[in-house]
Amino acid sequence: MSTKIILPDFKNTAVIDQVGVEERVARFTTRSIKKSSKLQGLKLTLSMIDLTTLEGKDTEGKVKQMCYKAVHLHDIIPGLPTVAAVCVYPTMVKTAKDALKGSSVKVASVSTAFPSGQSTREIKISDTKYALENGADEIDMVISRGEFLKGNYNFVFDEIAAIKEACGTARLKVIFETGELSTLDNVRKASDIAMYAGADFIKTSTGKISPAATMPVTLVMLEAIRDYYYSTGRMVGMKPAGGISTSKAALHYLVMVRETLGGAWLSNEWFRFGASSLANDVLMQIAKEATGVYQSLDYFSKD
Amino acid sequence: MSKKQENKIGLDFKTDWAYAPAPEDTKHINLQKQYDLFIDGKFVKPNSKKYFDTTNPATEQKIAELAEADEKDVDKAVKAARKAFDKWSKISAKERGKYIYRIARLMQERAREFSVIESLDGGKPIRESRDIDVPLAANHFFYNAGWADKLEYAFPNRTPKPLGVAGQIIPWNFPLLMAAWKIAPALAAGNTVVLKPAETTSLTALKLAELIRDSGLPDGVVNIITGAGRTGAAMVNHPDINKIAFTGSTDVGKMIQKAIAGTDKKLTLELGGKAANIIFEDAPLDQAVEGIVNGIFFNQGHVCCAGSRLFVQESVADIVIRKLKDRMETLIVGDPMDKNTDIGAINSKEQLLKIQEYIKIGKNEGADFYQSSCAVPGKGFFCRPTLFLNASQSHRIVQEEIFGPVLTVQTFRTIEEVIEKANNIAYGLSAGIWTDKGSKIFNLSSKMRAGVVWANTYNKFDPASPFGGYKESGFGREGGLHGLMPYLKF
Numbered sequence: 164m165s166t167k168i169i170l171p172d173f174k175n176t177a178v179i180d181q182v183g184v185e186e187r188v189a190r191f192t193t194r195s196i197k198k199s200s201k202l203q204g205l206k207l208t209l210s211m212i213d214l215t216t217l218e219g220k221d222t223e224g225k226v227k228q229m230c231y232k233a234v235h236l237h238d239i240i241p242g243l244p245t246v247a248a249v250c251v252y253p254t255m256v257k258t259a260k261d262a263l264k265g266s267s268v269k270v271a272s273v274s275t276a277f278p279s280g281q282s283t284r285e286i287k288i289s290d291t292k293y294a295l296e297n298g299a300d301e302i303d304m305v306i307s308r309g310e311f312l313k314g315n316y317n318f319v320f321d322e323i324a325a326i327k328e329a330c331g332t333a334r335l336k337v338i339f340e341t342g343e344l345s346t347l348d349n350v351r352k353a354s355d356i357a358m359y360a361g362a363d364f365i366k367t368s369t370g371k372i373s374p375a376a377t378m379p380v381t382l383v384m385l386e387a388i389r390d391y392y393y394s395t396g397r398m399v400g401m402k403p404a405g406g407i408s409t410s411k412a413a414l415h416y417l418v419m420v421r422e423t424l425g426g427a428w429l430s431n432e433w434f435r436f437g438a439s440s441l442a443n444d445v446l447m448q449i450a451k452e453a454t455g456v457y458q459s460l461d462y463f464s465k466d
Numbered sequence: 467m468s469k470k471q472e473n474k475i476g477l478d479f480k481t482d483w484a485y486a487p488a489p490e491d492t493k494h495i496n497l498q499k500q501y502d503l504f505i506d507g508k509f510v511k512p513n514s515k516k517y518f519d520t521t522n523p524a525t526e527q528k529i530a531e532l533a534e535a536d537e538k539d540v541d542k543a544v545k546a547a548r549k550a551f552d553k554w555s556k557i558s559a560k561e562r563g564k565y566i567y568r569i570a571r572l573m574q575e576r577a578r579e580f581s582v583i584e585s586l587d588g589g590k591p592i593r594e595s596r597d598i599d600v601p602l603a604a605n606h607f608f609y610n611a612g613w614a615d616k617l618e619y620a621f622p623n624r625t626p627k628p629l630g631v632a633g634q635i636i637p638w639n640f641p642l643l644m645a646a647w648k649i650a651p652a653l654a655a656g657n658t659v660v661l662k663p664a665e666t667t668s669l670t671a672l673k674l675a676e677l678i679r680d681s682g683l684p685d686g687v688v689n690i691i692t693g694a695g696r697t698g699a700a701m702v703n704h705p706d707i708n709k710i711a712f713t714g715s716t717d718v719g720k721m722i723q724k725a726i727a728g729t730d731k732k733l734t735l736e737l738g739g740k741a742a743n744i745i746f747e748d749a750p751l752d753q754a755v756e757g758i759v760n761g762i763f764f765n766q767g768h769v770c771c772a773g774s775r776l777f778v779q780e781s782v783a784d785i786v787i788r789k790l791k792d793r794m795e796t797l798i799v800g801d802p803m804d805k806n807t808d809i810g811a812i813n814s815k816e817q818l819l820k821i822q823e824y825i826k827i828g829k830n831e832g833a834d835f836y837q838s839s840c841a842v843p844g845k846g847f848f849c850r851p852t853l854f855l856n857a858s859q860s861h862r863i864v865q866e867e868i869f870g871p872v873l874t875v876q877t878f879r880t881i882e883e884v885i886e887k888a889n890n891i892a893y894g895l896s897a898g899i900w901t902d903k904g905s906k907i908f909n910l911s912s913k914m915r916a917g918v919v920w921a922n923t924y925n926k927f928d929p930a931s932p933f934g935g936y937k938e939s940g941f942g943r944e945g946g947l948h949g950l951m952p953y954l955k956f
Contacts, residue, residue, distance in 0.1 A: 177750070178750045180902075183923070184752075187753070194806055197486035200484055421796075426478055
């Protein structure tokens with residue numbers, strides 16, 4: 164990646180027409196995914212999940228159980244992938260890391276005073292370093308939405324760059340909390356700022372604010388990734404998070420990735436779902452494809 | 467896994483994750499082997515005793531035989547319509563409205579059958595016939611039904627009265643929708659109708675005839691006769707027709723206008739187009755690209771208001787064309803019956819040859835030819851989405867209507883330049899403007915010599931919105947209140 168990157172003027176990022184975005188999104192949902200195409204899509208979805216628990220009441224016990232689920236999604240059906248990663252608070256990173264020893268499942272930690280991001284730069288950096296020292300492979304940071312909405316784009320840029328520096332080789336996901344950014348124009352602007360500041364992934368939401376991930380928001384971010392790729396040659400990943408709980412919705416997202424960025428992004432290296440309940444719905448669909456009948460949710464473990 | 471390397475920047479839309487074929491079931495439709503003429507509420511044998519084939523352009527297989535109406539059949543249909551007019555124009559307007567509402571509701575009930583037949587017979591993707599053609603056709607009946615008993619309020623102090631018998635000739639690109647555009651306002655205004663669908667796509671009009679029969683509409687109010695140019699000429703020249711409404715090519719439109727000169731027949735013409743779709747540098751570019759695609763590749767480009775001339779401001783031309791090429795790679799050309807299909811079959815062999823001829827002309831004229839790399843079926847009439855980059859006003863492919871999935875691309879520098887170039891054409895049906903700036907939209911839309919101007923969208927239709935052209939694109943409006951006026955005298 165020796166290309167010299169020229170920073171754009173973030174006050175003049177591409178404009179977005181919401182009506183047009185919604186029309187484009189509607190087209191993705193009409194593609195037909197059935198039988199082997201569906202099974203392939205569902206397995207891909209499983210492999211892209213960041214299994215998440217981000218609650219005040221999280222304990223080591225809860226995290227350990229979730230980590231077991233991450234590796235053993237549904238052992239009755241052979242040939243299933245593991246999820247891509249588990250996503251936890253920094254204090255739970257060590258527990259998760261130990262629980263996942265020997266598997267390829269990564270540990271992602273939220274940081275930078277997640278979910279509000281209302282803290283000082285020093286605290287955010289030390290929050291990140293703490294997670295990394297405990298073994299986090301990936302960092303999910305939040306941007307300072309207040310500063311962003313004030314138009315203080317340099318602040319947001321510098322903060323992301325500082326966290327990226329703290330991350331070293333760990334991959335950095337940057338959460339915009341699009342539900343607080345209010346317009347698709349802002350989503351596009353935040354995407355450009357984060358990618359030029361060094362984000363490895365851009366991510367929609369914390370899951371704490373509604374609306375969380377939506378298809379229009381994700382499409383705008385995917386298009387920003389595409390334009391950034393054409394400008395710099397660097398691939399950036401995408402992670403919609405929160406609110407994607409059904410297989411059908413997940414497949415629609417994959418169609419969107421396929422038709423916006425192409426096949427190169429269709430792997431967990433470049434695309435993730437941040438979700439807690441999605442995995443069981445996908446497993447239920449996979450079991451249905453295998454046996455021909457739907458089983459009740461009681462047959463799928465809730466960890 | 468990432469096959470892409472940094473030294474070659476480009477997106478690859480070929481993936482090993484493929485969509486599942488989803489062909490729409492055709493078993494539920496009810497088609498006969500042979501169709502007669504619908505005159506005076508019954509299907510009757512043609513006087514000519516002649517029949518012609520209608521084929522599926524995606525498979526080149528024959529679907530059914532249709533009767534060819536000659537002068538005597540046309541006369542019979544006009545006489546039936548004249549007889550029915552006495553009764554139809556005198557029943558209460560509220561009753562008239564009820565009949566039209568009934569047609570609209572029946573069309574909704576049979577929507578699935580209509581959309582399947584529309585795609586079988588015409589080659590358009592089922593996604594479009596299901597989501598656009600058929601629902602919009604039903605909406606035109608609903609909309610006009612509402613006006614039937616409110617005409618005095620629509621045209622206050624002007625005592626609107628029906629004209630009499632309307633002769634209506636419609637094209638092959640939107641067979642059912644055009645029938646609805648024509649029949650619904652004519653009936654609402656109290657006229658009776660003789661309608662001739664295009665010879666390659668008559669099936670949904672004949673299914674509409676069955677529906678109208680089932681609706682209990684009085685006999686002879688709507689007559690639907692099939693045939694080619696000769697049948698149409700007989701209608702145009704029939705002395706007892708009060709109004710001709712034609713949608714189709716500019717050449718035929720001119721012939722009709724000549725033929726009825728000196729008579730007191732009223733006329734509306736909706737003819738060809740070569741619309742400018744204008745992208746400014748401040749436009750939402752990704753959405754504009756979607757608008758370009760909808761503008762030219764909708765219905766295989768068989769759309770009179772298709773955005774077939776793209777004007778891109780030079781500062782963003784490279785980006786827009788890159789985005790457009792990427793988007794074109796994701797368009798699926800193929801079986802019209804498959805729900806995944808974006809671009810279906812070209813309507814007829816004749817039309818495919820015409821498109822191919824224009825592609826040859828464009829190459830000879832020196833514009834840069836580009837097609838997407840998608841697979842096309844071996845059988846049937848198909849054409850990949852096509853661009854001609856670096857085209858100029860002097861090129862024939864820029865001046866003439868191709869009526870296929872072929873887009874010419876020109877760049878511009880200033881607003882004055884693009885206004886001049888957009889208007890520098892024999893046609894004036896529609897235009898598209900893409901910019902984030904509202905004032906620019908108002909400025910341009912008042913200067914475009916085009917009947918319809920879309921801003922930050924393209925190919926949007928609504929029964930309440932009038933549609934029609936300037937210059938060689940014809941005259942008279944369809945849709946909205948304006949669409950009722952050509953069927954009324956005051």
